[in-house]
Amino acid sequence: MNNIDFDKRHIWHPYTSAVNPLPCYEVTGAAGTEIHLATGEKLVDGMSSWWAAIHGYNHPALNAAAHQQIDKFSHVMFGGLTHEPAIDVCQQLLAMAPAGLERVFLADSGSVSVEVALKMALQYWACQGRPDKHKIVTPRNGYHGDTFAAMSVCDPVNGMHSLFSNMLAPQLFAPAPQTQFGQTFSEDDILPLEELFDSHHHELAALIIEPIVQGAGGMRIYHPEYLRRCRQLCDQYDVLLICDEIATGFGRTGKLFGCEHAQISPDIMCVGKALTGGYMTLAATMCTEDVALGVCQGEPGVFMHGPTYMGNPLACSVAAASLNIIAQNNWQKQVEAIEAQLKATLPDCLSLAAVKDVRVLGAIGVVETHHSVDVARLQRHFVKAGVWIRPFNKLVYIMPPYIITPDALTRLTDAIYDALS
Incomplete structure (x- = not known):
């Protein structure tokens, strides 16, 4: 054969x-x-x-980074240990990231980084004494990954996961933005989301959205004003904003991060894909200091997530080299x-x-x-x-x-x- x-x-x-x-x-x-x-x-x-x-x-620089690191050590557990490759990549990420993002949680894939982001949001509100804020709102036509929490915020009709709907946490969905990038923004775009916030803000933990480009949900490119209004609604109603930059991050849309088109910063941001220049799997969930401290208030006092290959030195070395190229x-x-x-x-x-x-x-x-x-x-x-x-x-x-x-x-x-x- x-x-x-x-x-x-x-x-x-x-x-x-x-x-x-x-x-x-x-x-x-x-x-x-x-x-x-x-x-x-x-x-x-x-x-x-x-x-x-x-x-x-x-790429010679990425090849060299992989060779140099594998001769030292390819992996150690991240629990209780740290290393220069992880520190390097996190320093570079925070230097590039939108203003206000100050903490980095390293994950093994984009889907896992979304899981981490959603868990952060839910644990944040539980630790503020607001466990009632336990739902996520998102526009339709979105795609955020194939693991279970990520599936729950993908489009429930046009997405790939309708078979699992009876097992997924029920979330809230707004109509997808219709005004395309470069068109005159229509106020009708944001009204359904405003109504959802007005009616459900007491139970909303976070809004998750792909900035400017909805990827696998239809390759839809929408107006930056919609994202700007998302930020305003989250501020007005005390809801966290999660930007899923896994596909859009690191220059793909013409800005370093898609959210820069709207000149906003999220509370939590996911990156992956191009992070290592496509050499191996690595992702990260970044958040503000407020979110990081809020997650760890009260019981259990820690963030309950820890991938076995978290902070893999080989992946981090290549990612640091990739970010060096981007920084040029x-x-x-x-x-x-x-x-x-x-x-x-x-x-x-x-x-x-x-x-x-x-x-x-x-x-x-x-x-x-x-x-x-x-x-x-x-x-x-x-x-x-x-x-x-x-x-x-x-x-x-x-x-x-x-x-x-x-x-x-x-x-x-x-x-x-x-x-x-």
Whole structure:
């Protein structure tokens, strides 16, 4: 049995069937913006491995950080011990983060960082003598992860988790913001959320939201004023604001963090994905001093969460090197150039009968079709065209590594146009 046959028979891949799995392509290497297949193709990566590999593959600085750390020690428990890689990455995170965030809880994945954020919010209010504030409010079309608390704040209808609805904590959902980025903000957007706050603020612990871009819930890019109003409502009604920057953080939207478009700071913020430049899994939940101290008032006096691989030194070393690259600020010109080229080329797809909408922000390009696409067929087309793009539902989208060249980006956009013709 060859590798692909074994994989198809025995290995489960994300969001696919064990009965009729989507095709998989075996990778033997990756460098720069290219993924190398066992069958010889070299594919321009349009996905940054799900938003993460922003510096490209086999980056010398990230490779060096991994090699240097693994020669010292790859892991020690974080309970009662600390180390320089964790301290370095946390110092850099707080230096970059929006104003007011002063504490860092290191986690092993984006979903876990959301779990941590929600637990922080709930424990904060319980320790203030307000256990009645135990619900989370969020806009529809959101996506925050696949673990149980994270699933409870994903869109209950259009999300991927309706099968588990009877097991999930019931939360409150507002209609998704409708005013797109760049349009004139409509006051009608915020009214349903205002009504929810007015009616339920006594039981609301937190509002969780993806700043400016709702990712896996539909790749929707909304007006910054909506996020600004979210901050105002949280302040007015004494509710914590959680910004899920796992996908939007570290420059992807054209700002270092998505919430900067609205010039606001959250009480709690989740980051992940690009944190290590796509090398390995690491995430973080940051919070204000008020939240950190409030969580630890009264019983039990500690925050009850502790992943086995919390603060993994190998991941932290690579993350610190990745943040060093971001701190050089080359990403700004890179993302601006990607955005300009996407805005110049991707709207050509609007002339195609299959296409409903085109959206661009920063290093994100989205083509929405009228009907769900045939993923397997499109993937075959893309591989044949020498690109790696992973569509889902009605969306064919790209978020390439920041180091992509204009020629390579053209190959991506041309491939999308051709595939949807």
